[in-house]
Amino acid sequence: MPDHFAKNEQHRRLVLKALLWITLVGGLFFFVVNLLRDNWLLATLEIGYAGVSLYMLMIIDRTRNLQLLTTIYLLPFFSIMIVALSRPHTTFAVFAWIQTIPIICYMLLGLRLGLYGSILFVGIGLFTFNQRLPAEQQLVNAVILANLGLASLAVMIFAHIYERSRVLNEKRLIEQATTDALTGLANRMKLSEVFERERAHALRNDTALSLVFVDIDHFKQINDRFGHEVGDRALAHFATVLTQRLRITDLFCRMGGEEFAVLLPGTPPGRAREIAESLRQRLADKPLEVAGSAVPMTLSAGVASLGSDGQSLDELMRAADRRTYAAKRAGRNQVVADEDEASAIDAVPG
Numbered sequence: 001m002p003d004h005f006a007k008n009e010q011h012r013r014l015v016l017k018a019l020l021w022i023t024l025v026g027g028l029f030f031f032v033v034n035l036l037r038d039n040w041l042l043a044t045l046e047i048g049y050a051g052v053s054l055y056m057l058m059i060i061d062r063t064r065n066l067q068l069l070t071t072i073y074l075l076p077f078f079s080i081m082i083v084a085l086s087r088p089h090t091t092f093a094v095f096a097w098i099q100t101i102p103i104i105c106y107m108l109l110g111l112r113l114g115l116y117g118s119i120l121f122v123g124i125g126l127f128t129f130n131q132r133l134p135a136e137q138q139l140v141n142a143v144i145l146a147n148l149g150l151a152s153l154a155v156m157i158f159a160h161i162y163e164r165s166r167v168l169n170e171k172r173l174i175e176q177a178t179t180d181a182l183t184g185l186a187n188r189m190k191l192s193e194v195f196e197r198e199r200a201h202a203l204r205n206d207t208a209l210s211l212v213f214v215d216i217d218h219f220k221q222i223n224d225r226f227g228h229e230v231g232d233r234a235l236a237h238f239a240t241v242l243t244q245r246l247r248i249t250d251l252f253c254r255m256g257g258e259e260f261a262v263l264l265p266g267t268p269p270g271r272a273r274e275i276a277e278s279l280r281q282r283l284a285d286k287p288l289e290v291a292g293s294a295v296p297m298t299l300s301a302g303v304a305s306l307g308s309d310g311q312s313l314d315e316l317m318r319a320a321d322r323r324t325y326a327a328k329r330a331g332r333n334q335v336v337a338d339e340d341e342a343s344a345i346d347a348v349p350g
């Protein structure tokens with residue numbers, strides 16, 4: 001599961017836990033109150049719900065399908081509120097619970113289900129409440145309903161705004177944490193996340209997955225000659241030029257400094273070599289322009305593939321890295337795609 005979904009789940013798990021404690025304590029309290037008032041239907045529902053809350057508190061940390069568990073819990077929870085509101089023995093104060101529905105729905109079910117759940121259950125709550133008002137005082141009833149309806153609407157709007165900002169902020173934070181600020185490319189953390197997904201996909205569908213490690217040649221000289229600022233521009237230029245050559249499904253990442261990696265889903269070793277070669281060619285064809293003159297850049301690359309070079313990202317990175325440094329030793333500005341080639345370079349005295 002991607003990390004950001006896990007974070008969202010953690011947030012919802014905490015909210016649900018808090019609600020379960022409230023319904024456990026509330027259920028026990030109202031069980032006693034309803035027993036004392038001889039309201040057997042509600043007493044049974046309340047003690048039953050306290051039991052369900054206790055059971056859910058025990059399993060909540062182990063459950064995988066939190067969304068399903070939440071929905072199974074909320075439907076009877078809201079229904080009990082409505083039943084309680086409709087009973088002649090209960091007070092109108094039960095409507096206070098109806099007003100918590102939008103907050104509960106948005107925090108536990110997210111924006112879309114939060115909206116639908118709020119409209120549905122607050123609507124039914126208002127309708128049920130209206131049935132209990134004396135028919136003869138229509139104007140007073142209208143004022144009461146307008147107050148409760150508007151207050152519920154305000155809670156719903158605030159809950160919607162809160163959840164929307166929370167989701168957007170969370171998205172922004174995740175994006176910042178997984179993006180390299182200078183080039184706008186994905187970073188190492190994102191590569192790990194995507195690699196796991198693509199590896200599972202490749203194993204399930206028996207498709208290929210390759211990784212190209214790319215290192216800019218003599219990058220230090222660009223910094224030394226033109227300054228760090230031009231060095232930064234060169235890195236951004238490199239990212240732009242190479243991204244244009246890749247497919248939308250490929251993941252181009254900056255690993256740090258002048259080292260990059262490209263994850264190529266559905267790409268066997270031979271094709272990955274061709275792609276690495278075309279990246280090398282493209283960079284040579286599109287030098288960075290500084291004050292009207294070209295700053296030539298070249299790259300060295302190593303290719304590794306799932307299966308033949310290992311099963312984990314670490315293994316693939318190690319193999320691709322080894323081949324990149326073989327390419328450097330062989331004179332730079334080239335691609336080394338397999339172990340034979342790397343060993344042949346290593347065997348040359350130098």
Ligand SMILES: Nc1nc2c(ncn2[C@@H]2O[C@H](COP(=O)(O)OP(=O)(O)OP(=O)(O)O)[C@@H](O)[C@H]2O)c(=O)[nH]1
Pocket residue numbers: 182215216217218219220221223227228229230231232235256257258328332
């Ligand atoms: N401008 C700029 N330079 C960086 C950045 N990150 C790393 N560098 C520089 O990249 C250079 C890398 O130098 P080396 O590791 O010697 O590699 P190289 O000069 O590319 O040589 P080879 O890899 O052997 O071809 C260093 O001078 C770093 O300061 C960055 O974000 N911006």
